[in-house]
Amino acid sequence: MACFGWCGKVNEEPSKVVEFNASPAYVLKAPAPGQVHNGLGLGGVQRGDQFGTRTFRGGATAAPVVVPGNNIEEVSRVYQPPDKAIAAPVSEWVVGLDFGTTYSGFAYAKVADPENIHVYYDWPSRISEKPYCKTLTGIYYKVTAPGRLQCSSWGHHARSDYIAGASNPAVKGYYLSKFKLLLKKDLDDAFLASSIPQPLTVNTIIKDYLKCIGELALTVIKNHEGEVNFRRNSVQWCVTVPSIWDDTAKQQMKACMVNAGLVSGDGGIESVKVVLEPEAASFHCHQILRLKHKDLTLHRKDKILVADVGGGTVDIVVQELIGSGNDYKVQELTESSGGLCGGTFVDESFLRFLSKRIGCLDEFLRSVVPSYRSRLLKDWETIKCGFGSEMMTTYDSTEITIHNRLAASWEAYEKERGYPPRDSYSEVELTQQDLKDIFDPVVDEVIELIAAQLMQVSDIKMMFVVGGFAGSHYLMQRIRARFSHDVEHIVSPPNPGSAIIQGAVALALNPDAVVARVLKKTYGTSVTLRFQRGVDPEEFLKVGDDGMEWCRNRFDPFVKKGNRIEVNKFVSKEYVPHSDGQAQMMFDLYSSDLLEPRYTQGPDVVREGGFAIDLPTNYRVTEMPIFECTIYFGRTSLELRAEAKFKHHDGERPHVMELPVRYYS
Template identity: 30%
Template sequence: MSWKNDIRVVISIDFGTTYSGFAYSNKINPEIITNDTWPEQIGQLKTNTVLQYDKNFKNVEEWGYPALAKKPRRNKGKSKNQPVPKPVEHFKLHLGSMPDNDKPLLPKGLNHKKAITDYLKSMDTINTRWPNIKFMDQALIILTVPAEFTDQAKAILRDCIYNAELIKTKTSEKLQFSTEPEAAAVHCMKVLKEHLLDIVGTNFLIVDCGGGTVDLTTRQLLSNERLGEKTIRTGGFCGGIYVDRGFLAFIGEKVGPSVMQILQESHYGQLQYMVQEFCKKVKLLFTGYREDYKTFDMDLDEVCPVVKQYVTGSKLDKLEEDEWIVELKFEDVKKMFDPVIKKILKLIRDQLNRGGSISAMFLVGGFSESKYLQKRIREEFSDEVRNISVPPQPMAAIVRGALEYGLNMQKIKSRTLPLTYGIELAPLWKEGDPPERKQTHGRIFVFRRLVSKGIEVDVDQEFGLELHPSFQNQIEISIEVYATTAIEAKFCDEPGMKKIGELRLDFPDPHLGFHRKITFTLTFGQMEIRAYARNQLGQSTNANFELEL
């Protein structure tokens, strides 16, 4: 019996850089419920992706919103010699392909895999919802990931889900992945109907503006409410937190970079309280229209009183003269947004150049609620895309769409491959091959392409080869699998090429010697690469694909 027949509950998890959430549904009565109860929060569709550890960074003391920002208490706070432990956040960025020096620093003794595992384990209030469910046997988990995540990043997340005890085995098929824009696209299929765009062949662009990343994909509506992917998924690190970083840089100009360093290291709760006040009272309200904006006075003595202990020199004189009030003028706030929005506009432009005619563009994710971002996108693209809209509750679009996908996984028909995949083979060296590549055993190592970058493949489409034993009594075979950013490649050491894993196959019936063959196939249309193998009688044989981590 298929594992799908065992499923009674579907859970979707949107594990984000700054905010995370989950939704769930019983398969028999598929009402989508988005969780809105969190530590010290009720009514919010997500909570902060933050952990507060003990001093040894072994045990989680608080998670979510209460782990992040603390309202300052005058005369009761720590002195400058008694720093408050810093919470851990933005650790998801360690899975991305950004330069290491741009990734957030983690405390000594803590790595991002443990942080991710601990956070997912903290979210395990999921388990308490269904006391009669054998959770790891009867629940399907859909975990969303950014469009640009590599196969290795997904493998790390699978390990973390397993270590958080949400699945029984590391290779369990009861954990499935969906990209964030793909999940949003499933959710936005309903919005197409509202705009009378639910016509087979309609292309629409999803722009998922999250906290850390912005992800894009162009989808096509197919018959029977299924979706095809028309372009390679793209994304970048230009989410809402980069506006927050612009705000902190602005404050740093007022108090000095050394003071900001002290706040980061020793008084992070107050620093984040100041950021949250900026978000609530400035960032979320900023429309980009000068007439809408009223200069905001931020009272540092109220939102971050500890700063007064550290400011010196001319900056102290100026702040004391201004009674610790910092003015955020229209141009100041605009400068915090503009570099981030410029990157988002470029990502959209690149997608439009690739995707052909687009009937609609949907903005989802928490940062898409920014009126200024919406304004800039409409100014730039309204002549090309008539319908640019933000669906209701855009912050929950991904987690709800992922759940809809989990309830009916046939909704996704195809995906477009971001890389070219293939294997390393060792045929006999022949005249015309590079002489320097000839091996001592008279063979040459070459890259054998299985499927090319940019190809649209069905989720169950198979790519593979027929294999024969290299020696008579061979009982297993090992194949190295590679991926490259190039469309064509000859060798596995070319620029842009990377080994992503190893495929191991059993070669049964050694008594048949060379009179044996095995057909192995890899599927790439799923969010994870999966391996299958059949012998010459059509019987399945063991195939194990292990990713490089």
């Protein structure tokens, strides 16, 4: 890993940056093998940093703090202008991909016609089913050779092909679903993790699925626009993610989009926009109110709560309007929150209920007919969607038809144990109370998450409830019964499952709509500071050649948990490389739920990942630019920009070249 140091010269006026001159910069020589890197993960000498809009946080220039054990040397800087960068293609289309736990879909719009957002509805469905804006987030792999799997189908077709192929011993395949949840680090689901067959990985599966749905989106737009006029690199891709995801998961999603071959040009991972699901929903619901429900008006300073209740995750955010009407602008008031308690967990609750009723069900699904699990959930979906409907009475019940082989196994299982015979083993009756028992554990958790946000902020004028599970009549009944006295208006838009897709496109076309967010974590890096006896652990002690005691692995915060930070505010630091011909700069980032963590090691701190910056190849240490790294913490995901700053000659403008940046986990 390469090593580099801080540099820079600062005016005594904090708001003014002076020109860089040829004064010496301080760099670090490469550490010995096995040495721990510190200072942005690499070891460094700090001269100053910037925060905000191109302003330094410090005052006058301070002398460099020399970390013992690293060899400090001076270099002079001579600048050469870079070649002129090639301009990126202009986006003509915006495509929003709502990649969900259970269902996924897409919408698109022409940049020149932002009000006309097209949602794709032409998914295969069963007869009598009304069109829906999403298809299953499922993928079917066939075994083509020992240890080799090939994506055979996706969406609704994947589940159908898997069920059909299960009856043919010559066909070996795997149907995978809910794999999006595996991006969440703290997911405790051994069954889901073990369902991924070798040699597949969760990133490979997501890449394959995104490629399938993304290529379909491109085909639809091509047919819309005409093949002659359409260019792949004219598309701006936006992928939705839960706000509760950590930055590693967000970066993985962006990387999967690139690896799927959907992103053209030289933009790489930063060409993919991440849209937070509750923010997209908020924007869409506001547009509906403005255009179709003018009796429900929102004004500046009004507070709204958005509950995105999807298939796998629940995301809740509280926003305050700081613009109104056509000038929609919001800022977060609290840390967004949520949990794993969406509609798919009602499915799991149903399977647990059925397993208690049918004692041999688990063994049957594990060893006899594994594909029957998918069939059961397909039949359950209709019952789940209808529960709570006004057309059902409290005395209504419904039935699930049982597989013939399972019915025979069930009868034999209970007969062996001396249970009294049943009237029928070919179906299971579900009463209204049974359905409540299945739904309530998940619905209760959703309601408590909403209640926790309402305890932090009073005077919420409107609550928007969106997402696939928001289409549940029973869920909406429970939410209205609990919160109708606390919130003036509780609204679930028509087709709540499409709110995020449409909102993602609209938000991408209006990038300034979200002004500020509240940080859920403290972010920082690893530095070496003076060792404090009785405070710092001995294993972090580092003694310099001069006998000075230093503490390694100290947490140096950039931004702190709970702070509201504007989306365009940044932290900026500057470096010079260590060695001639150095190809990359790399540094690590750490996060913590604590406000002021002391160390980068321990159970309260997580290494989020890091950034690798590709350096230009046409410079030598004696002809060196300054490299400025700017980190944005208030955006939908952590973003880093890197630039090479070349000294200007008399009468010339300074030359700046943007550098490629890659995220690594």
